[in-house]
Amino acid sequence: xxxxxxxxxxxxxxxxxxxxxxxxxxxxxxxxxxxxxxxxxxxxxxxxxxxxxxxxxxxxxxxxxxxxxxxxxxxxxxxxxxxxxxxxxxxxxxxxxxxxxxxxxxxxxxxxxxxxxxxxxxxxxxxxxxxxxxxxxxxxxxxxxxxxxxxxxxxxxxxxxxxxxxxxxxxxxxxxxxxxxxxxxxxxxxxxxxxxxxxxxxxxxxxxxxxxxxxxxxxxxxxxxxxxxxxxxxxxxxxxxxxxxxxxxxxxxxxxxxxxxxxxx
Amino acid sequence: xxxxxxxxxxxxxxxxxxxxxxxxxxxxxxxxxxxxxxxxxxxxxxxxxxxxxxxxxxxxxxxxxxxxxxxxxxxxxxxxxxxxxxxxxxxxxxxxxxxxxxxxxxxxxxxxxxxxxxxxxxxxxxxxxxxxxxxxxxxxxxxxxxxxxxxxxxxxxxxxxxxxxxxxxxxxxxxxxxxxxxxxxxxxxxxxxxxxxxxxxxxxxxxxxxxxxxxxxxxxxxxxxxxxxxxxxxxxxxxxxxxxxxxxxxxxxxxxxxxxxxxxxxxxxxxxxxxxxxxxxxxxxxxxxxxxxxxxxxx
Numbered sequence: 001x002x003x004x005x006x007x008x009x010x011x012x013x014x015x016x017x018x019x020x021x022x023x024x025x026x027x028x029x030x031x032x033x034x035x036x037x038x039x040x041x042x043x044x045x046x047x048x049x050x051x052x053x054x055x056x057x058x059x060x061x062x063x064x065x066x067x068x069x070x071x072x073x074x075x076x077x078x079x080x081x082x083x084x085x086x087x088x089x090x091x092x093x094x095x096x097x098x099x100x101x102x103x104x105x106x107x108x109x110x111x112x113x114x115x116x117x118x119x120x121x122x123x124x125x126x127x128x129x130x131x132x133x134x135x136x137x138x139x140x141x142x143x144x145x146x147x148x149x150x151x152x153x154x155x156x157x158x159x160x161x162x163x164x165x166x167x168x169x170x171x172x173x174x175x176x177x178x179x180x181x182x183x184x185x186x187x188x189x190x191x192x193x194x195x196x197x198x199x200x201x202x203x204x205x206x207x208x209x210x211x212x213x214x215x216x217x218x219x220x221x222x223x224x225x226x227x228x229x230x231x232x233x234x235x236x237x238x239x240x241x242x243x244x245x246x247x248x249x250x251x252x253x254x255x256x257x258x259x260x261x262x263x264x265x
Numbered sequence: 266x267x268x269x270x271x272x273x274x275x276x277x278x279x280x281x282x283x284x285x286x287x288x289x290x291x292x293x294x295x296x297x298x299x300x301x302x303x304x305x306x307x308x309x310x311x312x313x314x315x316x317x318x319x320x321x322x323x324x325x326x327x328x329x330x331x332x333x334x335x336x337x338x339x340x341x342x343x344x345x346x347x348x349x350x351x352x353x354x355x356x357x358x359x360x361x362x363x364x365x366x367x368x369x370x371x372x373x374x375x376x377x378x379x380x381x382x383x384x385x386x387x388x389x390x391x392x393x394x395x396x397x398x399x400x401x402x403x404x405x406x407x408x409x410x411x412x413x414x415x416x417x418x419x420x421x422x423x424x425x426x427x428x429x430x431x432x433x434x435x436x437x438x439x440x441x442x443x444x445x446x447x448x449x450x451x452x453x454x455x456x457x458x459x460x461x462x463x464x465x466x467x468x469x470x471x472x473x474x475x476x477x478x479x480x481x482x483x484x485x486x487x488x489x490x491x492x493x494x495x496x497x498x499x500x501x502x503x504x505x506x507x508x509x510x511x512x513x514x515x516x517x518x519x520x521x522x523x524x525x526x527x528x529x530x531x532x533x534x535x536x537x538x539x540x541x542x543x544x545x546x547x548x549x550x551x552x553x554x555x556x557x558x559x560x561x562x563x564x
Binding site: 002003006007009010011013014017018020021022024025027028031039040041042080081082084085087088091092094100103104106107109110111112113114115117118119120121122124125126137140141144172173174195198199202204205208209218221222225226234238241242245246249250253 | 273276277279280283287288290291294295297298299301302305306307308309310312313316328367368370371373374375377378387389390391392393394396397398399400401402404405406407408409411413414415418443446447475496497500501503504505506507510511520521524525528529534537538541544545548552
């Protein structure tokens, strides 16, 4: 359909855009090995010194622990809430079904400062001190939709005859859930959870408004960069963060590619 | 079956109860998520709306819970704030256009020309930057654009003058376009992939040239995807303060920066809430229009 010229032009454009997406990431990873304090290009020399410095920096450690705690709790809550909602929306037709899906998307579809400001004024006027829990509440709210969408997509692709067959063979509701539904959805649930974890671990815009004086890892780095402090440490942490976010996402991507029996098409 | 049977019987009874009353099951499943969104998220939005009409006592810094329009009057009367609002919306629109232009050919190639193998690869290549840290990607550009960064190094090598993009509105536009690009590619790809091949063949058979087919068949069918992507690019830009702070200059303030400073520096939550309502109103209109255009099926 497309002429040869069009195809070549499209391919060239694709290669350029992919390069545009990846070059900055590769470049920033090189900076982690910069032997100089000055962040200029090309880097002055090669060293792995800053990884050790970053690893022993107490502020970085504290922030990492807080980020991990918040991300674990938030993705856990999001998995419970998102899974329950996905099951209900998939199985039952009722008034307000579309509204529920719409409201779930709002926390990520609305500009970040709105979600952040809304939660901030909610906590402040409610007299709630900003703590780990306020961070978790905020993160869980915008992570629900990730789990929900992942699971709902899987449920919609699952053939209902699997459940019917299980019931016909005499399984009760619990057994059907345990031995049929759960194995079919488990990978989608885990991948949703991993993506929620990655999103929570990385979030800054909303987190600032729910964290108060605490520093999650992204908030700490944001502060460092803004004030131009500790930049070599920032580079080393950034290197680790890129690897740490790419791995769960790559696993999640693998898990979402479903096994053959599920396909209805 | 001896020990297990009463348990099993009870379990069957319970599943029977739920089976006969689906509303119980639906209610049980939905109670927690709906309650969470009602009592946390929607309640928070309501508080945001209400607190925008409060003020802060200039001397004590305490909240004054009297309904008044002072915050909005300040926003409306001050040319500086109007300027900031216009800049935010203008750059958000420019980012959306840039991303649509960058994403469309890529998405088209992925959906209709690439082999299944290279399609999977491209998909991962687009997805991974989306999930890698947002802050990291902005910081990368701060280093690239800086005076002795990689961009000027390349330009110098080519014998060209230095770009001087660091800390400008152009840099803000460029970096926003970079960070939100995957959000545009994915929905456009999804909508292009759904176009049946024979639509294009039929168009060609009826004598349409490539450009006519692109304009009259492909573009209208890809529109929901473009609108869906634009929700993200527009909205995420509208509500950001990190990128303007890190790669923008003193005249790159966004609505988000004013909100950020009002909360962090002057602790004037009501004023911040009032200004945050501006992007909320803009997005409300935008989302309703997008729904009309069928963008939600493409999300």
